[in-house]
Every structure is written in structure tokens, then in C-alpha cells.
Amino acid sequence: MKKITLTIDHKKIEVPEGSTVLDAARAAEVYIPTLCDDPLLEPFGACRLCIVEIDGYRGLPTACSTPAADGMQVRTSSAMIETNRKTSMNLLLSDHPLDCQHCVANMRCDLQYVAAYVGVRGDNPYQGEKRSYELDDSNAFYNRDLDMCILCGKCVRACDEIQGRQAISFGYRGFSTKITAPFDLPIWESNCESCGRCVDMCPTGALFDKSQLKHGLPTGETKTTCPYCGVGCGLIVETKNGEIIGVRGDRENSVNEGHTCVKGRYGWEYVQHPDRVKKPLIRKYLLEGKKKSEIDKSSSDWEWAETSWDTALDITASNLAQIRDSHGADSIGFLTSAKCLNEENYLMNKLARQVIGTNNIDHCARL
Amino acid sequence: MSNYVAIRKWADEEVSSQRADKARIAIGLGTCGIAAGGNAILEAAERTLANNEEIKADVVSVGCIGICYKEPLLDIEIPGQPRLSYGPVTPGETKKILENVFIHNIYEHKKALAVIDDDAFSEIPSWNEIPFFAPQERTVLRNCGFIDPEKIEDYIANDGYAGLSRALLDMTPEAVVKETLDAGLRGRGGAGFPAGRKWTIAADNIHTLRESQPDLPSYGYVICNADEGDPGAFMNRSVLEGDPHSVIEGMIIAGYAIGADYGYIYCRAEYPLAIDRLKLALEQAREKNLLGENILGTDFSFDIKLKEGAGAFVCGEETSLIASIEGDRGMPMPRPPYPAQSGLWGIPTIINNVETLNNIPVILSKGAAIWAEKGTEKSKGTKTFALTGKVENTGLIEVELGMSLRQVIYDIGGGIPDGKEFKAAQTGGPSGGCLPKEQLDLTIDYEALAEAGSIMGSGGLVIMDESTCMVDVARYFLTFTQFESCGKCVPCRLGTKRMLEILTRITEGKGKIEDLDALEELAPSIRDSSLCGLGQSAPNPVLTTLKYFRSEYEAHILDGRCPAGQCKALITYTIDKVDCVGCVVCLRACPVDAITGAKKEIHIIDTDICTRCDTCRQVCKFDAVLIDGNLL
Ligand SMILES: Cc1cc2nc3c(=O)[nH]c(=O)nc-3n(C[C@H](O)[C@H](O)[C@H](O)COP(=O)(O)O)c2cc1C
Ligand code: SF4
Ligand code: SF4
Ligand code: FES
Numbered sequence: 001m002k003k004i005t006l007t008i009d010h011k012k013i014e015v016p017e018g019s020t021v022l023d024a025a026r027a028a029e030v031y032i033p034t035l036c037d038d039p040l041l042e043p044f045g046a047c048r049l050c051i052v053e054i055d056g057y058r059g060l061p062t063a064c065s066t067p068a069a070d071g072m073q074v075r076t077s078s079a080m081i082e083t084n085r086k087t088s089m090n091l092l093l094s095d096h097p098l099d100c101q102h103c104v105a106n107m108r109c110d111l112q113y114v115a116a117y118v119g120v121r122g123d124n125p126y127q128g129e130k131r132s133y134e135l136d137d138s139n140a141f142y143n144r145d146l147d148m149c150i151l152c153g154k155c156v157r158a159c160d161e162i163q164g165r166q167a168i169s170f171g172y173r174g175f176s177t178k179i180t181a182p183f184d185l186p187i188w189e190s191n192c193e194s195c196g197r198c199v200d201m202c203p204t205g206a207l208f209d210k211s212q213l214k215h216g217l218p219t220g221e222t223k224t225t226c227p228y229c230g231v232g233c234g235l236i237v238e239t240k241n242g243e244i245i246g247v248r249g250d251r252e253n254s255v256n257e258g259h260t261c262v263k264g265r266y267g268w269e270y271v272q273h274p275d276r277v278k279k280p281l282i283r284k285y286l287l288e289g290k291k292k293s294e295i296d297k298s299s300s301d302w303e304w305a306e307t308s309w310d311t312a313l314d315i316t317a318s319n320l321a322q323i324r325d326s327h328g329a330d331s332i333g334f335l336t337s338a339k340c341l342n343e344e345n346y347l348m349n350k351l352a353r354q355v356i357g358t359n360n361i362d363h364c365a366r367l
Numbered sequence: 368m369s370n371y372v373a374i375r376k377w378a379d380e381e382v383s384s385q386r387a388d389k390a391r392i393a394i395g396l397g398t399c400g401i402a403a404g405g406n407a408i409l410e411a412a413e414r415t416l417a418n419n420e421e422i423k424a425d426v427v428s429v430g431c432i433g434i435c436y437k438e439p440l441l442d443i444e445i446p447g448q449p450r451l452s453y454g455p456v457t458p459g460e461t462k463k464i465l466e467n468v469f470i471h472n473i474y475e476h477k478k479a480l481a482v483i484d485d486d487a488f489s490e491i492p493s494w495n496e497i498p499f500f501a502p503q504e505r506t507v508l509r510n511c512g513f514i515d516p517e518k519i520e521d522y523i524a525n526d527g528y529a530g531l532s533r534a535l536l537d538m539t540p541e542a543v544v545k546e547t548l549d550a551g552l553r554g555r556g557g558a559g560f561p562a563g564r565k566w567t568i569a570a571d572n573i574h575t576l577r578e579s580q581p582d583l584p585s586y587g588y589v590i591c592n593a594d595e596g597d598p599g600a601f602m603n604r605s606v607l608e609g610d611p612h613s614v615i616e617g618m619i620i621a622g623y624a625i626g627a628d629y630g631y632i633y634c635r636a637e638y639p640l641a642i643d644r645l646k647l648a649l650e651q652a653r654e655k656n657l658l659g660e661n662i663l664g665t666d667f668s669f670d671i672k673l674k675e676g677a678g679a680f681v682c683g684e685e686t687s688l689i690a691s692i693e694g695d696r697g698m699p700m701p702r703p704p705y706p707a708q709s710g711l712w713g714i715p716t717i718i719n720n721v722e723t724l725n726n727i728p729v730i731l732s733k734g735a736a737i738w739a740e741k742g743t744e745k746s747k748g749t750k751t752f753a754l755t756g757k758v759e760n761t762g763l764i765e766v767e768l769g770m771s772l773r774q775v776i777y778d779i780g781g782g783i784p785d786g787k788e789f790k791a792a793q794t795g796g797p798s799g800g801c802l803p804k805e806q807l808d809l810t811i812d813y814e815a816l817a818e819a820g821s822i823m824g825s826g827g828l829v830i831m832d833e834s835t836c837m838v839d840v841a842r843y844f845l846t847f848t849q850f851e852s853c854g855k856c857v858p859c860r861l862g863t864k865r866m867l868e869i870l871t872r873i874t875e876g877k878g879k880i881e882d883l884d885a886l887e888e889l890a891p892s893i894r895d896s897s898l899c900g901l902g903q904s905a906p907n908p909v910l911t912t913l914k915y916f917r918s919e920y921e922a923h924i925l926d927g928r929c930p931a932g933q934c935k936a937l938i939t940y941t942i943d944k945v946d947c948v949g950c951v952v953c954l955r956a957c958p959v960d961a962i963t964g965a966k967k968e969i970h971i972i973d974t975d976i977c978t979r980c981d982t983c984r985q986v987c988k989f990d991a992v993l994i995d996g997n998l999l
Contacts, residue, residue, distance in 0.1 A: 044700075047857055060895055084858075087896070088896060128864065128868040170698065174854055175860060
């Protein structure tokens, strides 16, 4: 790919053609504050914080939307930039609740960070009406508190560009502009699939997982792979006091670039549910070596009993062998699962065809 | 014989046969004419004809000729005689005039406004002698009010489609682009970007795209921006209603020049008459092979679709407009890419205003040099304006660029009514600036207006007199821009909101002097950091009123006084002891019983109860009700 070279704050940097000025600044490790940009989304140009000065360009172009060009001279700071940036930040904060300590997004809020970077100090010179909406807690997994929303549009674009659902969009105009589901209905009544990508991308506390209401910040994070299907999405499991308190997609994982489906992101409560079966269970009569025809199903013989993996596997194996010997290999069928890895499915295939000797094997994805 | 010559011949014959032995009664049925009661005039004319068999005439509707304050207009054109214009007329007068002219051969000269021809009747002025028209220069409005917009033959017989014929049959696309470039025509939609330059960029991009991707279904689009969302603006509407073919012809020429294969007219749905006439015109043009496949027998094919906008001001902004055509919410996108690089459906697209496109046929048929004789060095040609507000003659006007504001207001507009003083002229629509008396000699061109802190915009021109409060004016325009902000970017959505809150506070008498600092900080910031033209220009009314009328702001804040006597919270109503005759009219009219007194006694207003609704002042026949001690 063709490369272009530009200068950002005296740093020369080479980037592939098609990069934006912001991409180049990131490559050069020059920080430019942003609130509406995400490398995974198309440029939008809403927050106006990433303004820069470029020789030969009129006014204050936004780094996130301006294509980088060969020989460009970019400045990321000047009196003009700082003044305008501070005004935009003060305006944003003039329409935002200012009780960070009680906010679910405390310490993981981009708005908080960028405001600190811009350095807004003292009383906000712009005071006035603040938008106020009813909390939308209709979704089973996340809440929408639009009082916190800064209208960066990331959720709208994530839903459209990544998940492809277009469940939400901008509604109304002027100061009354808000993110809405169709006809301004509760989000649960839209075609939202609860993938949670909007929540993941929201730079404020406007969108948050319900689980975050119970816990504060996690104390640990573990990278793992989603157990639900064979795609193998990368997850980051957030923990606290030895318990899972949240899951988010792993952006560094090239399989899913941080995206998940509803199950990967929100279907984790079973992991620590008291009803969860953590050891093999087997009917008591099998442990005692009895035959099914000999037992009374209302007796304790028919009950489940905990056992070790070795015992459970041994009993299963010997019974399978016995069925094959007495009824023939084709009396047995194997059904595998999309939750298994390719390797596991391969092994199941070996077991069916080579060990048992039947071609009766199928997979849930084909049913 | 080329196709065009044949079409022209047909049109000339049609028109002369329609007119040769039959008189024509033309009624102004632009939206202004309709609003003034034009339909009743049409009915009256038709009834008169039905009742008098001896009157042999066609009744036709024409577009707005511009002199809106004289609507409804009735024009009579008898073969071999000059065309007479009467207005404003009532249905009764219509009947009388028609019977007098046609049956009794009496011309109601006193009622006649003008003769649309030379000085055939010495007692009636020729239309271009009357002060409203004399200083005007009609290029854009060349046909408005003269031709029947629903008849293609009328347009063709007036040189319509001659420019297209020249372009298609005698010129290469490159030569057409060059002609437009040479004319120096600047976009009339607001920003004044040279049309030829835009076309050059689009033509280059379309060419490159054709070379690199030979199998695309289309390579370029021409969009006519007929959104005209400025409140009070009706320049584009009049052209669409009165001369729809001129815009269609301009689009086809543009399409040929840049190599586009499709056009869209984005017209606001609030213009039903314009939409009907455009639809009809498109059909007629297709029928005459002026639109569609192999236009005029050449290899060039081009068709046009009409798209109705749903009434958001911001959809006039080009990237929003494109989003709206694509079925998305109209929200501006950052440029680059410019539409000429990647526009509708990602294909190079030019967007031009109605008036820009309307000029193109003239440039092509007369040649760039002749067209460019009008105007100043950098602002060529003429420009239409919707002249409204506190001026004697309101209406649609067209002047040569470079004319002074004073000439427009006093010569064409006839000055300020009721002997009041001129205070300010607002150019450029809701996001234009307010220019004071000292700027009256400013010439109307793109550079001079920008220098003075205003913009040309699309041609709004609101005149204000001494009874206008400039703080309230700024508040009014901000209310509009804040409401119409698409809400996407921070400076515009929240900046205009905060400015509006401050301005409202000041007009309510709750302003603080620091508020002026906040306005002075906010306004330039919003201008410099907003994403689109709406936000970038929204502070103009604030910036210019602060610059030219700062003392008025200070009077509100420091003295608790509204010098123009408009801001309700800051004014008191009193009754003049000398002039009050004690007639009890105001006392009875006051809806909140704030007035006490008795017959033949001087009345008194209790200012605590008074809601400043102005009723008493309006009903008093003796000018005894005063605002802040003054008679307004
Ligand atoms: C908020 C906003 C509203 C606009 N509305 C209109 C409009 O109603 N009509 C129009 O022709 N241009 C409008 N424009 C300007 C267009 O973006 C564009 O510049 C114009 O249509 C280009 O045509 P021109 O070069 O022929 O002027 C608007 C711009 C902004 C920022
Ligand atoms: S909800 Fe969050 S992501 Fe969506 S627009 Fe508001 S702040 Fe941005
Ligand atoms: S300037 Fe205003 S109208 Fe334009 S994009 Fe920003 S918010 Fe929308
Ligand atoms: S990050 Fe560029 S405008 Fe928000």
C-alpha cells in the first residue's frame, strides 16, 4: 500500500494512504482528545474536540475526519485550539450531571478523562437547562440513562456499522436531540439484540450493564475465549472478590475485535449459579452395577449421585461397548455441538467412526 | 433540420396560434398570488367569461412577477395591443375590468398598475418605469410572470432549451464547463462557490471513476437544491413555480458538462405548487425528447427524479441533503470528501441551488461574456432577494450584484413605511447579520457582505425600522437556528442553546453584564468549531448586533430599558393625561382589567396588573397610550 509522510507537532510519521490525521497522530503517539471517534467506526465529527491546525487548511479541521496527506504539517495545540476545545468541553459539561462519584461510569468514563485533560477549571461559564429523561431500564441486561448522554453517536454507529441492527438512531432536533429507539419506544421494544456493543462503546455512564449497578470497579481481569460457540471470540472477564462481575469483548482479539453476541457478553451468570452442575452426576443404580430392568424408578436407585470423572467415563465407555457388542455399532448415534472446538469435533468423529465403528454422527449446526 | 429547430418551430407556432386571435387573461398564481386571493380572481374571471360570450379570451395562470405587495394581479393581453397589468384587484373589480375592457372598450386606467410594454398608453407607466421595477435587472426572473409555467411551448418560444441545444449539439462537455467557469457564476445557495470550479472537480472525478470501474450503473449525479428552508425566503419557490423548465434545462446542461447520468430535484414538501409544476414540466420535457434517452437525438441520456424533503432546515446543507435522499436522517457529515468527490450513493455529485441552475441556460444561449457583463468583478450577474419587513414595497426582486443596500431599500423598496427611521437590514436568512444605517451604502456582493459580518446567503433581505429591538431580533433568529440544529455537534447544539438562554434572559430584564462576555466568547467559538454551515453561521446575528448595536444590549442590562419598546418585561404602559379623552374604549378592551377610570375621566393603567399585551394602545383612537412615555 502507498505510504504517506506527514508531520505532527514536529514529529515525522509515515502512515498508509487512507489514514486520517487522527490515525497518524496515534501512530506517532501524539495524544489528541476525542469523544466521538473509535478506530472501529467511520469518522463522525460530532464532539469537535479533536480540532487541529493544518498548514494551508482553513479554520480548525477535525483530526478524526481529515484524510492525512503527504507533506501535511499538523499542530495539535495552539491558543486557538485550546480556547475552542475548552468552550466545547464546558458546553458539554453544562448539560451533564456532575456527580461523578455516584455514577456507574466513575473512573472508566472517557468524558471524565478528556475533561481532565482539557483542564476545565473553576465555575463553568455556561450554565443553563439540562436535559432530563426517565431512565430506560426495559432491557434485561443494560440500562439507558440519557441524562448522561453526550450524543457522540457511537452507540448508533456501533449498532449500525458493527451489529447491523440499526435499532437506535438520533431523534428530535436542537437541544432536544436524543438517541431513540423507533417511535421513541423503550429499547426493549426495538429490534435491539442486546449484543451490548453500544454499552461497550459509550464514553459516559449513559449506557451501562445492569450488573454494574451492584458492583464497583473490578479488581481483576482475565482474557479468555467465549465458551458458547466455535467462533472463539475473545472475552475479558472482569472479577472482584473471586466472582465474575462482568464480561466484555476483547478488542485485541482479531476474531471479534471486541464484539460479542448477547450470550458471550451477558450470559455468564450461570458460571457461579448455585444450581450449576460442577461434577458428573450419574444414576445411583449404575454405580451399583445394577441393570435398568431390575430397578424400581420410585426407589433411590433412580436418583442422581455425584461421582468422579473417571468413574463416570468408565461406566459410559463400558455401557457403550456393551450396546455395540449386543446390538451392533449402528445402534449408537453421536451428536456433537457448536460449542465444541474444531479439535473436539474432530475427536468425536474419530470416536464414532473408528472406536465405535458407525457413521451415525451429526452436528447441531446442521439440524 | 435538427431536433431543436423542429421543437422551436412547433413551440412558436403553438404560441402564436394560441395568441394570434385570442386575448389572454393572466392571473398571478404563485403562492403569493394564491395567498392574496388569486384563486378567487381566477374564478371571477372564468365566471365573467362564461356569462359574456362576446369575451373571447384564454384565462391562464402565471407565476409570480415579483411585485407581491400588489397581488392579486390581473393581466390582460389583447392581440396587437400592449399587455396591461391591474393590481391588487378584487373579484368584483375583476368582473368590472374585464367587461369594461372587452365589451365596452374602456380601459380602467386608474386601476392599471403598468403596461408591460412600451408607452402605448401615456397615462399608464410602462412596468419597467415604475420605481419598484426600474432599478431591477431580470435574468433569473426572465420568464416569471410572463410565461405560463405549465406550457413548455411558452418556455421554448422564449428561448427555452436553446442553451441546451447549443451545449449538446455544438459543444463538448469540457467547453460547457469552461463556459460556466468563464462566466464566473457563483453558487446562489449561500456559500458562493464558483459553479464552474465545482463542475470541473466533479467532471474530473467522474472521468477517473469511468476509467477505473467500467461496470458501474451510474457515474455521476446532479442535484438541484430546492430545499429553501430560510424562513421568509421565496426566491427559489417563485422560480420553480413560475419557470420550472429553466431549472430543468440547467440541470440537463450540468449533467452533460460533468458526465452525469441522473439528476435529483430535492424540493421541500411545503412547496406543493412547485412540486406539481416540476412534475408536469419533467413529463413535458421527456415527451419532447429534451429529457431521457438520447436527448435531442444525441448520445447523451439523462433523467431527473423529484424527491420531496420533509422540512428540516439542515437538509438544505449538501451532505445532509444527500443523507436524506439516501433515506437516512439529515445530519451533516464532515467534508472532505466533498460531494463532487463522493456524493450520493458514494458517486461524484454536484449540488447546485435552483437559482444557480436557472442562470445556466442563459450563459449557454447568450454566451458567458454577455452574461458576465452584469455584476462586479468578483460577483458576476444578478441576484434575487425576498424583500420583506418594514419596507413599503415588499416582494421578490432581482438586482445586479454591486447595487447598494440603500438603492434596494429606498428605490425599489420605497423606503420605510409610516415615516419611521431605518434601523437595520438583515441579509442572508436566519444566520445572516444585521447591518446598520452606517452600512447602507454597502454594495451587495459576496465580499462586501462578508466583510461587514453578514452573508449573501440565498437572498433573504429583512428590513427593520426603529421599533425593532435588536436584542430581540438576535433572540428570534437564535430560536430558529437552535430549533433547527441537527443536534450532532457540541458547539452548535449546546452553544446556540446557551446563547439563546442568555439572549432570552436579557430580553426579560434578567441579564447581567457578564452575559455579554459569555456571548462574545461563545459566538466566535461556535462559528469556528461547528461542523456545518448552520452552526458556523448561527452566531452571525449575535455577532453583528453586538458589533453594531451594543448600546441596546447595555440599555437592557444596565438601565433595565428596551430602547425600541418591544421587550415586554422592560416596558411600561401609561396613558397620556393630555391626550386621553376618557372614552373607556381601552378600559373595556383590557383583558386583565388593569385600566381604571370613568367616562370623561383620565384613565390610569395599573402596571402591576398590566401584561403588556398592547391591546389598549391598539384600540386607542387618540394615541394616548404610551410605551415608556413615548408614542411608538
Ligand atoms: C444549514 C444549511 C442550509 C442550507 N440550505 C440551503 C438551501 O435551502 N438551498 C440551497 O440551495 N443551499 C442551501 N445550503 C447550501 C448548500 O449546502 C450548498 O452549498 C448549495 O446548495 C450549493 O449550491 P450552489 O453552489 O449552487 O450555491 C444550506 C447550507 C446550510 C449549511
Ligand atoms: S448513549 Fe453513550 S454512546 Fe450513545 S450517544 Fe450517548 S454518550 Fe454516545
Ligand atoms: S453545526 Fe449544527 S446543524 Fe451542523 S452538524 Fe453541527 S449540530 Fe448539526
Ligand atoms: S473525535 Fe473528532 S469530532 Fe469527535
